[in-house]
Amino acid sequence: MRPTPALRLQAARILRAGHGPDPKNGVYMGGWGNLGSQTQKNIITYAVSPNRLNPTSHILSLAVFNTFRRTRNQILYWVPPLLIAYLAMDWAIERNEYLNSKPGREEYADSE
Structure with missing residues (x-):
């Protein structure tokens, strides 16, 4: 043919x-950059002028409110364990200081 x-x-x-x-x-x-396909039709692109675009305009004020909101939602998950750990550590420090003091040694001297 x-x-x-x-x-x-x-x-x-x-x-x-x-x-x-x-x-x-x-x-x-x-060739390179012109792969022989038809040009695409009906593609609409939108753009914003760079002088109208300010991505960091409210970054500090939004960060304060977002941090407050996230902390308020999570506070019951981390305050009770923190409080329990603090009370246990406080008790352990006081007990250690008592056992290493003169009255504590006299009281528990015979138990060793």
Whole structure:
């Protein structure tokens, strides 16, 4: 089957551009940056002007309120264990100081 004149013209353009057909698929894909596909249509992009955009405008005020909200929601999870640990440590320090004092040694001297 003979190629049509339009296909021959396209093949001549391809050969002049220095690119041959794709050996795997037999289709010319185009050079680097121009892969031969059709241009995409109906793509809408929106942008905001850089002078209207300030991503750090409310960072400090929002951080204060966000920290307060998160702390308020978590306070019952970490205050009771912290309080129990503090009371246990306080009791242990006082007990150790008593046992290493003169009255404590006299009281528990015979138990050793």
